[in-house]
Amino acid sequence: MKVGVMGTGAVGGYYGAMLARAGVEVLFVGRPAQVERLTTEGLRLQAQAFDERLRIEATDDVQHLAACDLVLCCVKSGDTEAAGEQMAPFLSPNAVVLSLQNGVDNAPRLAATLRPSQLVAPAVVYVASEMVAPDHVRHHGRGELVIARWTPRPGQPAPDQVQAVFTRAAVPVELADDVQAALWSKLVLNSAYNALSALSRLPYGPLVRHEGVLPLMRAVVAECLAVATAEGVRVPDPWPAVLRIAETMPGQFSSTAQDLMRGKRSEIDHLNGLVVRRGEALGVATPANRALHVLVRLHEARLDTSHEPARG
Structure with missing residues (x-):
């Protein structure tokens, strides 16, 4: 099985590197400057148990994904349609595309840009990683x-077969018949942490120790659950998982925080912003999510957000 990685950032870089480290043939797709660096230097994966630099195959030419049996779409949610449009002419009809992205609607948005018969499967990602360089x-x-x-x-x-490939790479995979509840559970976690970590510029551990943060998180979570219920999705009580994030990843900054610190547009429209939009459509009030969404957007308004789409 040859695996393509569309978007060599923190998520695509991690999973692609883990697969490559296990001997899987992996093709990374990125921007030209990054591809040049990856081609000459390789990809360094610094994990808790090892620190290795891997020789990898990288390209900025999307047409090379035609040789891949499995494609991991790891671009930011705002670049989903652009990535799909770039990939669409070149994907093998039998290729499986996995959406390894934040939010609950990337898979159908991605599928809408591809040929009707192209198989796109959503995936829920639980990883703490960052692109240091x-x-x-x-x-x-x-x-x-x-x-x-x-x-x-x-x-x-x-x-x-896909599960077995990831298992060989020491990546645990659960296969779900109905993944919507898992997608919404992850959205709840992201909505609780991402904006607050970004606005405070604090990692998860110190963040939750500040006065008033946990009650605000509870309000955000309650609104998310109300919207999910109105959508007909039953989400198991996420509060223990919310608290566990700060315990298991105390030094982690949210992806939204990382984006703002690098001067990039975040995915907030597809996190708290999505909860707000779905709430409006369903008649569910979401004042806590709305406030966090607006505050992050105000920070973004000060940034230069003109970036090439779809490959970062």
């Missing part, structure tokens, strides 16, 4: 995936 991924913890099952057609990778 264009050729350097630092892993802070976790790394498991929850992937939606699919029924493969002849010649197409099956879910258990």
Whole structure:
């Protein structure tokens, strides 16, 4: 199985590197400057148990994804459509595309840009990682995936085959018949932490120790659950998982915080912003999520957000 990684950032870099480290043939797609660095220097994966520099295959030419059986779409949520449009002419009809992205609607948005028969499966990502440099991924913890099952057609990778490839790379994978509850559970975690970590510029551990933070998080979580319920999605009580994030990843900054610190537009429109939009459509009030969404957008308004889409 040859695996393509569309978007060599913190998520794509981590999972692609773990697969490559296990001997899987991996093709990384990135921007030209990053590809040049990856080609000459390799990709450094700095984890808790090891620190290795891997010789990898990288390109800025999306058409090379045609040779891949499995494609990991790891671009930011705001670049989903652009990435799909770039990939669409070149993907093999039997390729499986996994959406390894934040939010609950990336898989259908991605599928809408591809040929109708292209299989796109959503995945829930639980990993703490950051892109320290264009050729350097630092892993802070976790790394498991929850992937939606699919029924493969002849010649197409099956879910258990994909699970086996990740397992060989020491990446735990759970296959789910209904992944919506897991997607919403992750959205709740992101909505609780991402904006607050970004606005305070604090990692999770110190963040939750500040007065008033946990009650605010509870309000955010309650609104998310109300919207999910109105959507017909039953989400198990997420509060223990919310508290566990700060315990297991105390030094981790949210991806939104990392984006703002690098002068990049964040995914806040697809996190708290999505909760606000769905709440408006369903008649559910979301004042805590709205406030966090507006505050992050105000910070973004001060940034130069003109970036090439789809590959970062």
